[in-house]
Amino acid sequence: MDKVKCGIIGCGMISDTYFKAAKRFRNIEIIACSDIIPERSKAKEELYGVKAMTNEELLAxxxxxxxxxxxxPRVHSEIDMAALNAGxxxxxxxxxxxxxxxxxKVIDLAKAKGLRVGCAPDTFLGGGQQTARKLIDDGWIGKPLSGTAIVASRGPEKWGQAPFFYDYGAGPMLDLxxxxxxxxxxxxxxxxxVTAVTTKGxxxxxxxxxxxxxxxxxxxxxDRYPVTVTTHLTGIIEFACGAVITVISSFDVYKQGHAPIEIYGSEGSLQVPDPNTFDGPVKLFRRExxxxxxxxxxxKEVPLVYGYTTNSxxxxxxxxxxxxxxxxxxxxxGELANHVLEIMLAFDKSSKLGAKVELKTTCERPAPLPLGLEDGEIDE
Ligand SMILES: NC(=O)c1ccc[n+]([C@@H]2O[C@H](COP(=O)([O-])OP(=O)(O)OC[C@H]3O[C@@H](n4cnc5c(N)ncnc54)[C@H](O)[C@@H]3O)[C@@H](O)[C@H]2O)c1
Structure with a gap:
């Protein structure tokens, strides 16, 4: 198969990961890059041999x-629309x-144009997350009934770009x-x-x-800088399958000791690894x-049965x-990502309303990866 030609718009911090990781995949090739600050794309041209240009040139x-x-984040929809409008x-x-x-609007435009739209994270395709999903699909914990998803820290406030994380479009929920x-x-x-209470510590x-x-x-x-978003979001998500998950997403916590995600089923429990990584550990407990x-x-720690356990x-x-x-x-x-966005935005919405929010969007569960893929390979 000919490699599908890709172009990167936005040559900031995360772009190096993409420039490097994309070389691993047999079916894609990054041929161009652009940034609103031309020196940034030029620097990537020198590092990775990928031609730097303007957004308009790339889209043409x-x-x-x-x-x-x-x-x-605040620019995502605008660039998505520009890309779709360029075909x-x-x-x-x-x-x-x-x-x-x-x-x-992005979803609707993609549909109207017969084009595809996708979104990170793709960490759920990593070995840790795929193994956890397989254990659920194969019935190791029975019917999922409840669980927790907890991501709580004191936040990235000491980082150079920290004000970004406490402003509109970020906060712990939209970022992590x-x-x-x-x-x-x-x-x-x-x-x-979603039923939630969200606060700012x-x-x-x-x-x-x-x-x-x-x-x-x-x-x-x-310097001190203001916090304009909620930084402690806690609530309950009710899934269509009946499972009820308790969530804490916070930048207001110095230390905590919870696993990132736990799912409690009718036959056992599952500890799911940090979904911001591709790796394990996956841990299982069975009622017997x-x-x-x-x-x-x-x-008991379960060996990972899929590849892609490093940053992919x-x-x-x-x-x-x-x-x-x-x-x-x-x-x-896009449907998955749009549903995830609605879930996340529903936390502040529910808190403001003082009421449970019924979600308007939905999506299919993405197909699991097949077992036995080689590194750099993806299934047909
Ligand atoms: N940095 C990380 O560790 C990390 C990890 C995972 C995901 N992400 C996500 O990746 C995205 C980018 O994050 P980042 O940390 O690389 O940010 P960044 O600010 O370092 O890079 C973003 C780049 O986009 C450029 N840009 C802004 N507007 C543009 C426009 N209209 N046209 C072209 N270029 C434009 C900026 O000049 C900048 O170079 C965010 O959505 C972030 O949530 C970041």
Missing amino acids: IPELEIVINLTP KNVHSEKPFGVDAEDAQ GPYYMTSLVNMLGPAKY FEYRTLGAEVSETYKDQYKPF WGYIYEHNPDW RSIGASDMAMALRTGRKHRAN
Whole structure:
């Protein structure tokens, strides 16, 4: 199969991961890159031998089929729309958007144009997440009934670009939630309701010794900057399958000791690895291993049965490229990402309303990867 030609828009921090990882996949090739700050794309041209140009020039390349959108969240929908209007398929970094209406417009335009839209995270295609999903699909914990998804830390407030994380379009839910919500939907299917309370523990944060280029005209090291989003979001997601998952997504916690995700089923429990990684560990507990109040038997770690256990960001684009050739559905698709976005936005919405939010969007569970794929390979 000829390699599907891709172009990267947005040559910032995460782009190196894509430039490097994309070389692993046999069916994609990055042929062009652009950035609103031309020196950034030029630097990537020198590093990776990928031609730097403007967004407009990139979108005009006739043989280019997939745009990989690595711009900041607030720009995602705009670049997705520009790519689709130029007749290109587009795979965006997460979140799918920061506004439900704009995200829906992307879905509608892709449909109208017969083009594909996809979105990170693609970590759910990693060995850890796929193994966890297989254990659920194969009935090792019985019917999933409940669980937890907890991502709580003191936040990235000392990083040079920290003000970004406490402003509109970020916060712990839109920044890290995509990994957790996508993992849950991959394992349990679509959600139906969200009931939440969201708060803000601190009105201001303090920068560290470093201030990024973006903020250097505004702030000096150790300046205080305002928090304009909720930073502690807690709630319950009810899934269509009946499972009820308790969620905490927070930048207000110094230390906690929970597993990233746990699923409790009618026959046992599952510890799911950090969905912001491709790796394990996956841990299982089966009811016949003992009653917790007798001798408190431990979890058993399950060997990962899939590859892609190291940073494989780009696998979503490679999967889209294969799907373009074979006509199948691509896994990290727009409907999944749009549903995940609605779930995430529903936390603040529910908290403001003081009521349960019924979700309007839905999606299919993405197909699991087949066993036995070689590194760099994706199934037809
Ligand atoms: N940095 C990480 O570790 C990381 C990890 C996973 C996902 N992500 C996601 O990747 C995306 C990018 O993050 P980043 O950390 O690389 O950000 P970044 O700010 O380092 O890079 C974004 C780049 O996009 C460029 N840009 C902005 N508007 C543009 C436009 N209209 N046209 C062309 N280029 C434009 C900026 O100049 C910048 O170089 C975000 O959605 C983020 O959530 C980042």
